[in-house]
Amino acid sequence: MELTIDKLIYGGDGLARLPADQHGRGKTVFVPGVLEGEKIDAAIVEEKPGFARARVEKLLQPSPQRIEPGCPYFSRCGGCHYQHTGYEHQLQIKSAILKETLRRVGKLELTSEVAVLPSAPWSYRNRTRFQLRSDGGFAAGYFEAASHQVLPVENCPISSALINRALAELWELGRANGIAKEVRAVELFADADDTHLQVELLVDGRLPSKTRATIGRALSEKLRKAIPEIAGGAVFPEWLSSPRGPARNPPELPDCCFGEEALRYRVGSETLRVSPGSFFQVNRFVVDALVNLVAGNRAGDFALDLFAGVGLFTVALGRAFHHVVAVESSQSSAADLPYNVTPSTKVVRASVDEYLGKKSSRQRPDFVIVDPPRAGLGERVARALASLQAARITYVSCDPATLARDLVQLTTAGYRIEKVHLVDLFPQTYHLESVVELVR
Numbered sequence: 384m385e386l387t388i389d390k391l392i393y394g395g396d397g398l399a400r401l402p403a404d405q406h407g408r409g410k411t412v413f414v415p416g417v418l419e420g421e422k423i424d425a426a427i428v429e430e431k432p433g434f435a436r437a438r439v440e441k442l443l444q445p446s447p448q449r450i451e452p453g454c455p456y457f458s459r460c461g462g463c464h465y466q467h468t469g470y471e472h473q474l475q476i477k478s479a480i481l482k483e484t485l486r487r488v489g490k491l492e493l494t495s496e497v498a499v500l501p502s503a504p505w506s507y508r509n510r511t512r513f514q515l516r517s518d519g520g521f522a523a524g525y526f527e528a529a530s531h532q533v534l535p536v537e538n539c540p541i542s543s544a545l546i547n548r549a550l551a552e553l554w555e556l557g558r559a560n561g562i563a564k565e566v567r568a569v570e571l572f573a574d575a576d577d578t579h580l581q582v583e584l585l586v587d588g589r590l591p592s593k594t595r596a597t598i599g600r601a602l603s604e605k606l607r608k609a610i611p612e613i614a615g616g617a618v619f620p621e622w623l624s625s626p627r628g629p630a631r632n633p634p635e636l637p638d639c640c641f642g643e644e645a646l647r648y649r650v651g652s653e654t655l656r657v658s659p660g661s662f663f664q665v666n667r668f669v670v671d672a673l674v675n676l677v678a679g680n681r682a683g684d685f686a687l688d689l690f691a692g693v694g695l696f697t698v699a700l701g702r703a704f705h706h707v708v709a710v711e712s713s714q715s716s717a718a719d720l721p722y723n724v725t726p727s728t729k730v731v732r733a734s735v736d737e738y739l740g741k742k743s744s745r746q747r748p749d750f751v752i753v754d755p756p757r758a759g760l761g762e763r764v765a766r767a768l769a770s771l772q773a774a775r776i777t778y779v780s781c782d783p784a785t786l787a788r789d790l791v792q793l794t795t796a797g798y799r800i801e802k803v804h805l806v807d808l809f810p811q812t813y814h815l816e817s818v819v820e821l822v823r
Contacts, residue, residue, distance in 0.1 A: 385443065386425045388417045393480050393783055395464030395813035397421070401435065412437050415528070416458055418446035418468055419476075448472045453505070453811075454540050461528040463541065463811040470504040470810060477815045478805050481783050485803075489787035491794070497805050500676065502669045504810040508542040509667040510572045513550060517564035521557030523550060541811055543577045543667060545612060552609045561605055563598045565590060567621040572657070574648050575667055581646040582606060582616030583659050586638075595620055596639035603641045615642025617659035636660070636714060645719065650674060653698050656722040660715035662692045666808040673806055674699055676818055677777050683749030687773070689735045690754045692716050694723040701725030704749070710738045735760075739767035748773045759785025762792060769796035776821040786817060797823055 388397040397417035401409035411434045414425060422444035425437040452458070452466035465473045478497045485491040516522040516533040524536035537554055538547055549571050556562050563586075570583040584602055586595040599618030607613045617637035637659055645658040651671050657663050664670050678699035684706060688697045691709035693716050700707045707728040711717045717732040724730065731738055735755070751773045753760065759782060760768065768776070769792065776798065780786035794800065804818040 384425055384427075386412060386414065386423055386437065388414065388419055388421045388423070390419050390483075391417075391476050391480065393484060393813060393815075399423075399425075399437075410435055414439060415464070416467065418448055420444075421446050421449075456525075456534060456536055459527055460525050460534050460536065461530070462525050462539075464813045466811050470501075473504075473810065474499050474501060474805070474807060477807065477813075480813075481803070481805055481815060481817055484783035485787045485790070487787075488784050489791045491787060491790060491800065493800065493803055495802065497803050500669065500672055500804060500806045502666055502807045502810050505540050506543055507666045507668050507810060508539075508546065509574070509577075510570065510663065510665045511539060511542045511546050511550075512568055512570040513553065514568050515553075515557070515562065515566055517557075517562075521554075521560075521562065523553045523557060523569070542571075543573045545573045545577045545580055546571045549580060549582075549606070549610055549613075552606060555609075556602075556605055562602060565595075565598055566602060572646060572663070573667065574646055575670070576649070577667065578612060579614045579646060580610065580612050581657070581659060582613055583637075584616065584618045585621035586618055588620035588622040590620075592620070592638045599639065600641055607642065613642065614646060615640065615644060615659075617641070619660070645722075650695065650698070653723075655693055655695065655698065656719045657693050658715050658719050660713075661719050662713065662716055664695065664808060669806065669808055670695070673808075673816075673818075676804060676806070677752060677754075677779055678703075681750050681775070685746060685748045687748045687751040687771075689738070689751065689768075690756070691720060691730075692754070693719040694728075696752050696754070697724050697728060700750075700752070701728045708748075710735055736764050736767075739764060739771075745771070747771060750774065751776045752779065753777070754779040755785075757782045757785065760789045760792075765789045765792035766796070769793055769798065772823065774823055778819045778821065780817045780819070781814065783815065783817060786819065790819065790821075793821055799823070 386399040396413040399412045403409045414437045423439045424441035426440050427437050429436040448468045457466040513523045514533045522535040524534045527534045565587040568585040572581040584599040617640045619637050645656045648655045648657050678696045682703040686700045686704040686707045688709045691697050691711040697709040710731045712734045720730045798821040801822050802820040806816040808816045
């Protein structure tokens, strides 16, 4: 059937509607690989009571914004979603999605335009995970879109040059039967200058820990001989999904480590320790600007950094505030924090919910940074945060829907949205990072 794409939505799909029926407006249809305003000949591939999914059979009227994708794997690979349009248009799409989500989910109307912090659109990733496949011949790559089938990928244009060199070596070793079939994935993390590499090897979790460590060390030795830039890394167990349920989360600590125990990552004038398993932002071109945006131009007596990670924002706070508390629940990231922060910073290993629930957290901060995972704060944490009555809160979000939900709690409690920023940490993909500045 012929469909017209009304708009793009968070998740990368275009939204269209089936022809109206006797009950009114037609059912919503989600279509990947399209742009706003395009007319397509579509085939329905899935139909639910409230929506349908379709694929493009033929592009009848392409958008003037459509371009040739920059990667031969685009549309098959599940990693990128917007390579069929130019980078400036990608930023417009993301800004529109962010504003529409805040309006639809949170009933929040922005009084000023979204400020955009762009990135270099290619070679920006400092961390990439490649899935490995041994049955039917070796392959390294990404999962196909909406699948757990490995798509062989020999070059990734959004990853750094050093990561692509390591990928090429994985292919060479794999073709020579130099990688054990129990190695399920390899995650590569490059430093700010793309001159040093940390490697995480994920080995079948059903094996004993000592066996995993032996397999991982053998592969690490081969990789380090071929790529001297590999500073070190670790071996982690990997559990695959099964019919009984989703994959188990790996433990926070590895089976074993090799080489240097942590990667040194330069941010501005500071160098941060980042151990295997610790979280760090993936865009090597925007990290400095993100820190300046979130933690710069702020000063006072007491600041809180919630979901602090390895201290990316905490370090900047330590230079501007007399007292800083950094709260982080991850064992690995919390272990890195003391190496990175100033002496005036107190590191608390706890969940944010646990920390805010203690009476000792009731001191009123001048400034709070929250950088939660995709699930956001949730009602309980948002209420507890608002009860601190900090003069300013900066919320760093990787999901616009949970951001909108949490902002309802904070604005209801008396906060006002001063500025919203779109930080494009993930060019070519639908993912978007946003920074919201709130004041009382």
